[in-house]
Amino acid sequence: MKTTVAKQFLIVFSCAFLILESNAINSNSKDAEAFSIYSNCSDKDCIIYSNYLDKIKVFDREPGIHRIKKVNDSLYQIIYSCGNPCSNNVFINNKGSEDWTDKLIAQGGSCLIEYNIENRKFVAREVFSNKYKVILMLGDSAYDSAIPIWFYSENSYFDNEILVINVKQKSGSNKKFKFIKPCDLS
CATH class of the missing domain: 1.20.5 (Single alpha-helices involved in coiled-coils or other helix-helix interfaces)
Known part of the structure; x- marks a missing residue:
C-alpha cells in the first residue's frame, strides 16, 4: 500500500x-x-503601427522608405532612409518610449555606438539613456577627418560583445579598433 x-x-x-x-x-x-511594430503599405501609402497588449496605435502615417528590426521582445528599431546613404534611427520600447539618433554606426542589443563628426568622437550608450562614454577620439592627424558617418556605419560591427570600428587613415589604409563590452558604463 x-x-x-x-x-x-x-x-x-x-x-x-x-x-x-x-x-x-x-x-x-x-x-x-504582447508588443510589436509593423507596417502596412500599399502602392499609395504606408503606415507604421505599434501594437501593445492588443492596443493598436499609428506610429507614423508617412514613413517613406523604412525598415523595421526587432531587437528583442520589448524593443524595436525603425531605420528611416533619408537618401543614400543617410538614415535616421528610432528605437521604440513596449512602454512607448522613443530614442532617435542620426549618428548611429553600430548597434548590439541595446548598446548604441554613435559618431559625432564635428568633434570626431565615438561614444557608447544604452538605448533610452543619456549616460555615455567616449570610446574613441580621432584627435590624431593620421586619421582622415573628411570621412562621412556612413563610412563608419558600413565598416563597424559587433562580433558577440566585441565592437569593431574600422577607421580610415590618411595613408589610405584602415585601422581596426576593438572594444569589449563598450556599453559597460560601470
Whole structure:
C-alpha cells in the first residue's frame, strides 16, 4: 500500500510541475507576442503601427522608405532612409518610449555606438539613456577627418560583445579598433 501512495504522490507532483512549467512557458510567449511594430503599405501609402497588449496605435502615417528590426521582445528599431546613404534611427520600447539618433554606426542589443563628426568622437550608450562614454577620439592627424558617418556605419560591427570600428587613415589604409563590452558604463 505504501508504494501505491508514493506512486500516486509522484504522479500528482509530476503533473503539477508540468502544468506550472507549461504556464510559465505560455506566459513568456504571451509577453513576447504582447508588443510589436509593423507596417502596412500599399502602392499609395504606408503606415507604421505599434501594437501593445492588443492596443493598436499609428506610429507614423508617412514613413517613406523604412525598415523595421526587432531587437528583442520589448524593443524595436525603425531605420528611416533619408537618401543614400543617410538614415535616421528610432528605437521604440513596449512602454512607448522613443530614442532617435542620426549618428548611429553600430548597434548590439541595446548598446548604441554613435559618431559625432564635428568633434570626431565615438561614444557608447544604452538605448533610452543619456549616460555615455567616449570610446574613441580621432584627435590624431593620421586619421582622415573628411570621412562621412556612413563610412563608419558600413565598416563597424559587433562580433558577440566585441565592437569593431574600422577607421580610415590618411595613408589610405584602415585601422581596426576593438572594444569589449563598450556599453559597460560601470
